[in-house]
Amino acid sequence: MNLKQRILLGVNIDHIATVRQARGGQAPDPITAALLVEQAGADGITIHLREDRRHIQDRDVHMLREVMTTPMNFEMGVTEEMLKIVEKVRPEHVCLVPETREELTTEGGLDVLGQEARISEAVERLQKNGCEVSIFLDADNAQIQAAKRVGATTIELHTGHYAKAKDAKQLAVELEKIQKATSFALKQGLTVNAGHGLNYQNVEAIAAIPGINELNIGHAIVAHALFVGIGQAVTEMKALMLAASRR
Numbered sequence: 001m002n003l004k005q006r007i008l009l010g011v012n013i014d015h016i017a018t019v020r021q022a023r024g025g026q027a028p029d030p031i032t033a034a035l036l037v038e039q040a041g042a043d044g045i046t047i048h049l050r051e052d053r054r055h056i057q058d059r060d061v062h063m064l065r066e067v068m069t070t071p072m073n074f075e076m077g078v079t080e081e082m083l084k085i086v087e088k089v090r091p092e093h094v095c096l097v098p099e100t101r102e103e104l105t106t107e108g109g110l111d112v113l114g115q116e117a118r119i120s121e122a123v124e125r126l127q128k129n130g131c132e133v134s135i136f137l138d139a140d141n142a143q144i145q146a147a148k149r150v151g152a153t154t155i156e157l158h159t160g161h162y163a164k165a166k167d168a169k170q171l172a173v174e175l176e177k178i179q180k181a182t183s184f185a186l187k188q189g190l191t192v193n194a195g196h197g198l199n200y201q202n203v204e205a206i207a208a209i210p211g212i213n214e215l216n217i218g219h220a221i222v223a224h225a226l227f228v229g230i231g232q233a234v235t236e237m238k239a240l241m242l243a244a245s246r247r
């Protein structure tokens with residue numbers, strides 16, 4: 001394992017589609033956003049096709065597949081509907097996430113321990129379609145071991161609790177959990193990504209964790225893009241990540 005490898009940035013464009021859905025028209029167009037994000041140096045595009053289709057739509061997924069030049073990371077709940085879509089679209093990466101209609105956004109990692117047989121079947125099916133499978137997890141060693149048992153080769157550690165820490169003490173506690181979980185997962189031979197709630201203020205400590213492969217960041221980049229443009233929002237985030245990962 002090369003701990004000095006370059007850290008990657010996957011940009012989640014869900015919230016470009018959220019703004020479009022607010023008026024039900026064509027703008028802003030997530031396909032254009034994806035192309036601009038790629039031009040600005042992102043290493044991949046992440047989208048979460050939710051069961052309720054609140055932002056990304058099926059048509060977006062198919063169009064993105066046509067035009068994207070970087071890998072697509074397709075986030076999905078473990079449902080038959082999503083498995084069938086992946087069998088058609090065949091994204092390079094799939095990240096299995098928990099999902100409920102009531103949540104404002106993803107609230108935690110997937111409980112793999114509680115449903116190993118079902119997840120193992122889904123992982124096998126996705127891998128047969130050429131997808132590299134990741135599982136979105138809380139920083140919990142038992143869940144990491146379960147992810148390994150069900151055949152995932154990658155995990156994405158949920159940074160939401162870290163991002164929402166109330167004070168410096170809680171921030172340090174949550175950061176340490178992510179650092180320890182990263183090191184544990186790397187020892188299991190897993191590739192480790194991280195994401196959720198990362199922004200320009202809190203990203204550096206996560207990017208500096210040795211061995212982290214990729215950060216998936218969406219909301220903060222899209223929000224900043226409203227003021228500086230999407231290209232600059234991506235460039236600024238990537239610069240922070242790269243500098244931190246080299247420290």
Ligand SMILES: CC(=O)[C@@H](O)[C@H](O)COP(=O)(O)O
Nearest residue numbers: 014048075097105106136196
């Ligand atoms: C799995 C994860 O952490 C997020 O990417 C989440 O899927 C975002 O979903 P929304 O974009 O709907 O908030």
Ligand SMILES: NCC(=O)COP(=O)(O)O
Nearest residue numbers: 012195196197217218219
């Ligand atoms: N998996 C995390 C992700 O794709 C982006 O989450 P956020 O930055 O929009 O919170």
